[in-house]
Amino acid sequence: GAGVSQSPRYKVAKRGQDVALRCDPISGHVSLFWYQQALGQGPEFLTYFQNEAQLDKSGLPSDRFFAERPEGSVSTLKIQRTQQEDSAVYLCASSPREYSYEQYFGPGTRLTVT
């Protein structure tokens, strides 16, 4: 069966550009999570969706970061006016449950801001 997929796998953006990162969760999964993983660090929580509702966005580092999941399936993480400190791997995870237990992770999108 298909796992969590993310696209693009790699993205190079010039400083100041906007980017959109896509996550396709496992079909039927209720919960979806975004994490940011800087080089040499563990993933850090960004935001959490339960179906289409964004229930926690406490980890978003600034108002340049925006996430949506309009139909409760595919999610998009958008970063406006990218900065060099945004360079990281962005991981998406989904869960069949209504909390973070049993998360399945995608391969991530590596974003490099030049």
Add this chain to the structure above:
Amino acid sequence: KQEVTQIPAALSVPEGENLVLNCSFTDSAIYNLQWFRQDPGKGLTSLLLIQSSQREQTSGRLNASLDKSSGRSTLYIAASQPGDSATYLCAVEYGNKLVFGAGTILRVKS
């Protein structure tokens, strides 16, 4: 602040050796604790999950223990193999999010 610390940051061992990875967390009000494996360029693979009411979990050559009161967990890998080389991440669940440590980079030499 909820923090997770992993020691050592990196470890290099010869094949066949038994080894222990350590994880500590500051907030003991956890739902569960998970150990993940991360290979370069790939996502995370869950190895073991210990619920807050449990003391340990075992899967094959892996054994993870949890001591909530002291805020510690250990991952024991028996008879290590070169294929075990990866980054091992400890993650603590607090409600709707996982808080990760920075990981231990393991290299098993053949």
